[in-house]
Amino acid sequence: MSLEPTGEEQQKFRANFKLISSSFASLPLKIPGTAFYRGIKARDRMYAMLNSIIYNRRSGNSFQQDFLESLIMKHGKGADGEGSEDNKLTDTQLKDNILTLLVAGHDTTTSALTWLIKFLEENPAVLDKLREEHLEIQANRKGGTNLTWSEVNNMPYTAKVINETLRRATVLPWFSRKASEDFKIDGYKIKKGWSINLDVVSIHHDPQVFPNPYNFDPSRFDAPIKPFSFLGFGSGPRMCPGMNLAKLEISIFIHHLLCRYKWTTLEKDDSVQPTLVRMPRNKYPIVAEPL
């Protein structure tokens, strides 16, 4: 949305965003003092901020070439979008989409990057092999420091390291589905309409599918994995729509980190923060220095 990274508006945005994401795993009690209530209030303040940003954009006071602008252009009244006016998002839907993308895409990617650093630190052989892949890409490059699209799509070991990170970390420990009909699974009867929560941490640590499940071993992904056993980005029609963006961001981050820096961990701690998006409790602080 082209917010300045250090401006006052950005700070308010961040503070509200934090309150919203901390309210996810809370009981839905709309009573002052609860995390849920604070989350709802923060969401309303975010809506108000978005209202004023959208108003400014529409009245031509500010123009940016960004994601918000493309939504406004495509879904504004009389805009040349696909199909009729019925296909256009209302302003509330537009704001909800922005919040959804922020909420679904920010903490998840942050968490994946944090776990990645932790697992690499704890597995120096994997780190060395990964760095080799990236130094080779760098050495074969004709000029510039920017990764090209074909380089990003040709990082076989990196792809396995990302999968293994998402398996071991299980950034989203559970997600749910609603049963569309009665069915039976392993002798359990499930009724139509029930909510089914998947315990993804257990699925990702099933020793029959992932031998020595607590070892960080990207070579598990050398061969295809049993279907529905790796759910880092979910599965089926509701699978994460941000998967390719997330993989791209992580690959670029890995490339620049490993080609330029080494790091040491400031504080080792294996506990996990009990939030919806799993994160090392201490946020895994490091000190990085040039290679």
Ligand code: HEM
């Ligand atoms: C490493 C980063 C990410 C991880 C691990 C992750 C993981 C997931 C998982 C497990 C789901 C549930 C899928 C299911 O129910 O089958 C999900 C849904 C979703 N993700 Fe991601 N995600 C990441 C990044 C992103 C990004 C960058 C975006 C958008 C910019 C995004 C947008 C969404 C949305 C909108 C949904 C809901 C989809 C729906 O219910 O139809 N995610 N994600």
